[in-house]
Amino acid sequence: MNSLAKPGxxxxxxxxxxxxxxxxxxxxxxxxxxxxxxxxxxxSVEKGLAELLRKHVLWADIGDSLRRVAIGFGTAAVVGIPLxxxxxxxxxxxxxxxxxxxxxxxxxxxxxxPVAIIFFGIGDRxxxxxxxxxxxxxxxxxCVSGVSNVPSIFHRAGxxxxxxxxxxxxxxxxxxALPQILIGLRIALGIAWLVVVAGEMIAVDSxxxxxxxxxxxxxxxxxxxxAAMLLIGLIGLALDIGxxxxxxxxxxxxxxxx
Amino acid sequence: xxxxxxxxxxxxxxxxxxEHIGMVFARDGKSVSVLEDINLDVRDGEFICILGxxxxxxxxxxxxxxxxxxxxxxxxxxxxQTVHGPDPRRILVFQERGVFPWLTVEGNIGFGLSKxxxxxxRQRIAHYVQMTRLQGFEHTYPSDLSGGMKQRLQVARALAxxxxxxxxxEPFGALDSVTRFIMRGELLRIWQTERRTIIFVTxxxxxxxxxxxxxxxxxxxxxxxxxxxxxxxxHPRNLSSPRYLEHRDDLLKKIGLAYAE
Amino acid sequence: xxxxxxxxxxxFIAALVVIWQIAVNRHPGQLLPGPLEVLRxxxxxLRHGLLLKYVVASLFRVTWGFLLAAVIAIPLxxxxxxxxxxxxxxxxxxxxxxxxxxxxxxxxAILWFGVGDLxxxxxxxxxxxxxxxxxxxxxxxNIPDVYVNVGxxxxxxxxxxxYRVxxxxxxxxxxTGLRITLGIAWLVVVAAEMIAVNSGLGFLIIDxxxxxxxxxxxxAGMVIIGxxxxxxxxxxxxxxxVKSFRWGYSEN
Numbered sequence: 001m002n003s004l005a006k007p008g009x010x011x012x013x014x015x016x017x018x019x020x021x022x023x024x025x026x027x028x029x030x031x032x033x034x035x036x037x038x039x040x041x042x043x044s045v046e047k048g049l050a051e052l053l054r055k056h057v058l059w060a061d062i063g064d065s066l067r068r069v070a071i072g073f074g075t076a077a078v079v080g081i082p083l084x085x086x087x088x089x090x091x092x093x094x095x096x097x098x099x100x101x102x103x104x105x106x107x108x109x110x111x112x113x114p115v116a117i118i119f120f121g122i123g124d125r126x127x128x129x130x131x132x133x134x135x136x137x138x139x140x141x142x143c144v145s146g147v148s149n150v151p152s153i154f155h156r157a158g159x160x161x162x163x164x165x166x167x168x169x170x171x172x173x174x175x176x177a178l179p180q181i182l183i184g185l186r187i188a189l190g191i192a193w194l195v196v197v198a199g200e201m202i203a204v205d206s207x208x209x210x211x212x213x214x215x216x217x218x219x220x221x222x223x224x225x226x227a228a229m230l231l232i233g234l235i236g237l238a239l240d241i242g243x244x245x246x247x248x249x250x251x252x253x254x255x256x257x258x
Numbered sequence: 259x260x261x262x263x264x265x266x267x268x269x270x271x272x273x274x275x276x277e278h279i280g281m282v283f284a285r286d287g288k289s290v291s292v293l294e295d296i297n298l299d300v301r302d303g304e305f306i307c308i309l310g311x312x313x314x315x316x317x318x319x320x321x322x323x324x325x326x327x328x329x330x331x332x333x334x335x336x337x338x339q340t341v342h343g344p345d346p347r348r349i350l351v352f353q354e355r356g357v358f359p360w361l362t363v364e365g366n367i368g369f370g371l372s373k374x375x376x377x378x379x380r381q382r383i384a385h386y387v388q389m390t391r392l393q394g395f396e397h398t399y400p401s402d403l404s405g406g407m408k409q410r411l412q413v414a415r416a417l418a419x420x421x422x423x424x425x426x427x428e429p430f431g432a433l434d435s436v437t438r439f440i441m442r443g444e445l446l447r448i449w450q451t452e453r454r455t456i457i458f459v460t461x462x463x464x465x466x467x468x469x470x471x472x473x474x475x476x477x478x479x480x481x482x483x484x485x486x487x488x489x490x491x492x493h494p495r496n497l498s499s500p501r502y503l504e505h506r507d508d509l510l511k512k513i514g515l516a517y518a519e
Numbered sequence: 520x521x522x523x524x525x526x527x528x529x530x531f532i533a534a535l536v537v538i539w540q541i542a543v544n545r546h547p548g549q550l551l552p553g554p555l556e557v558l559r560x561x562x563x564x565l566r567h568g569l570l571l572k573y574v575v576a577s578l579f580r581v582t583w584g585f586l587l588a589a590v591i592a593i594p595l596x597x598x599x600x601x602x603x604x605x606x607x608x609x610x611x612x613x614x615x616x617x618x619x620x621x622x623x624x625x626x627x628a629i630l631w632f633g634v635g636d637l638x639x640x641x642x643x644x645x646x647x648x649x650x651x652x653x654x655x656x657x658x659x660x661n662i663p664d665v666y667v668n669v670g671x672x673x674x675x676x677x678x679x680x681x682y683r684v685x686x687x688x689x690x691x692x693x694x695t696g697l698r699i700t701l702g703i704a705w706l707v708v709v710a711a712e713m714i715a716v717n718s719g720l721g722f723l724i725i726d727x728x729x730x731x732x733x734x735x736x737x738x739a740g741m742v743i744i745g746x747x748x749x750x751x752x753x754x755x756x757x758x759x760x761v762k763s764f765r766w767g768y769s770e771n
Contacts, residue, residue: 007603011607015605016609016610016612019608023612095524095528097528097531098528099529100531100535104745105702106702106706106744106748107744108706108707108708108709109706110706110709110710111709111724111741112741113725114724114727114728115551115734115737115738118551190618193620194618194620195620197620198620201625209620209623212623216629222626228623230615232620232623233615233616233617233618233619235618236618236619237617239618240614240618326672343671346672350672352665356669358669358684370673
């Protein structure tokens with residue numbers, strides 16, 4: 001917004017590197033000056049990361065977390081998108097179902113853990129169920145929103161060209177709503193990543209979330225704790241960036257022009 | 259059109275001077291020349307129209323004159339002083355979305371009046387509410403105003419701070435043609451009541467002939483001054499008079515050249 | 520006609536509740552409680568004075584964490600969003616921290632604050648900070664250039680400009696962001712209260728199960744959490760309808 005001069009291309013790398021370097025320096029020196037015995041310094045985190053990589057445990061944990069996200073998110077999409085489209089298409093159905101959704105939505109997936117354990121026992125499936133819950137509501141909401149926001153002009157054009165309601169839904173409304181649905185999916189993916197980590201801290205014994213809590217519990221290995229946190233951040237970011245690539249595909253790019 | 263008494267259009271004294279204005283933008287690594295060697299003198303109290311095809315750089319020229327953007331070469335001076343940035347002595351009226359939606363009509367008009375005492379500003383606001391015929395809407399929010407009313411509001415807000423120069427960037431472009439007609443009359447009426455220098459950008463030939471003392475014709479990009487036409491018909495201008503139609507045809511031909519380039 | 524239509528969702532919920540009860544009756548001895556049991560559980564909590572105590576405790580932590588985050592993240596986000604170079608500097612860092620679940624901060628929270636209220640508030644703070652930061656940055660980006668130019672044109676000094684142009688222009692988007700983040704805070708409080716000592720709705724759920732498999736209290740807690748979360752959201756939405764904010768939601 002405010003630019004005294006147009007920033008040069010080099011600045012795109014310079015400033016974040018500077019900020020990161022500053023952060024690392026502050027981190028490092030606060031550890032040194034407070035002479036803390038427990039909180040890790042950047043170097044020990046780096047070493048911890050290397051250790052995890054060497055032990056090969058890391059890849060299994062990452063794989064577990066990603067797998068749970070994939071299944072939970074995938075199921076939420078498969079169930080949520082049709083449901084959301086239907087609710088958006090038939091306002092009467094939405095009027096009936098919406099209050100239930102509005103009551104269930106503010107309940108953190110974590111609060112579902114005891115119930116999840118009843119149905120799935122402690123383990124993988126409970127964690128996946130939590131991911132499903134976390135992703136489900138944003139997806140449904142985004143679909144309802146996307147469908148209802150399709151301008152009525154498009155509906156009329158569809159009818160004008162003699163399309164049946166089902167065809168209108170598939171060939172007009174769905175493509176028109178797709179940008180908004182994609183945004184909802186991307187947000188839901190981000191939530192799924194948050195939930196899987198949280199769920200793994202409580203309900204299972206593998207995955208990155210488990211790694212965080214276990215590193216502390218069995219040996220106060222805060223260097224591993226922070227290393228795991230950074231990995232969680234980086235992988236979550238990678239998921240988000242990857243998903244944004246989808247938004248660049250031609251058939252939806254129109255919805256994202258700024 | 260209004261039926262006020264006619265006013266002579268030549269006023270001595272140069273208000274705004276543009277010398278060798280050039281504007282080059284860098285876009286995707288290429289440099290695009292938008293304005294080339296613009297030289298123009300605007301006299302005090304004059305009504306100037308800048309006419310040109312869409313996208314030719316008229317708005318850029320206006321932004322340079324207003325000080326919102328620095329020219330790549332050349333300089334603009336007002337009253338002999340070089341223009342370095344925006345200033346409340348010369349207010350720009352935008353094509354749309356210019357009024358603040360969170361302020362009422364009164365709030366918008368009073369926007370630049372914070373330095374006045376409250377009784378003074380109230381007086382001034384009331385004056386301009388009347389002049390732009392917005393009585394009764396003082397406490398209305400812009401979302402409840404029509405497009406034409408919003409533009410009148412912008413003009414009122416601009417005039418309230420007593421600027422020397424009023425820039426208008428295709429202010430009626432977003433309005434329907436009937437409203438546009440009415441607004442042109444309103445603008446002239448206001449201009450004849452409170453004389454300022456007005457620089458009005460448009461791509462509408464009729465608008466230019468109807469309003470301006472002088473019409474500056476810009477070529478398409480890179481914009482150069484192709485021609486400057488003086489319109490010496492007294493206001494109110496009869497839109498069917500032979501003289502009017504002569505000027506109009508003249509401009510049509512000149513603009514036709516600009517479009518063909 | 521109108522009132523019949525309004526009753527439809529109520530009827531639907533009632534039907535679900537009935538199905539739930541029937542399903543539970545059909546399978547005696549399993550752990551999931553039926554609606555009647557849950558209601559009795561809520562009654563239990565009321566009688567012991569725990570319901571109010573836990574609700575207040577959760578709201579207390581949410582309020583503190585949320586407000587702290589708002590007070591720090593919003594001005595910071597507005598500043599970073601305004602200065603392009605600041606954004607270039609900090610955006611990558613923010614993008615890396617944002618996907619880290621607040622729960623992953625638990626070990627650090629305990630390390631810095633010990634087990635207790637402060638740690639829970641810190642977790643809620645972390646959960647709210649990044650969404651609010653990003654909302655503020657986005658709100659600044661979305662200020663139409665026209666408004667900025669008008670502000671410059673009228674010769675406003677910096678303080679005036681921020682107070683009379685930037686702040687009103689970003690307000691609607693900030694309020695929407697605050698509403699969404701409050702919802703996030705409410706989600707996080709449940710998780711955060713797992714490390715709380717002795718109160719709160721999240722604590723109730725975890726403790727009720729751990730100390731005696733009181734699943735009726737678990738589900739009661741879930742129902743209360745859902746209801747209060749919904750009320751919070753509705754409350755924020757009514758704020759969006761206040762007249763002087765409404766401009767941001769209608770066509771200009």
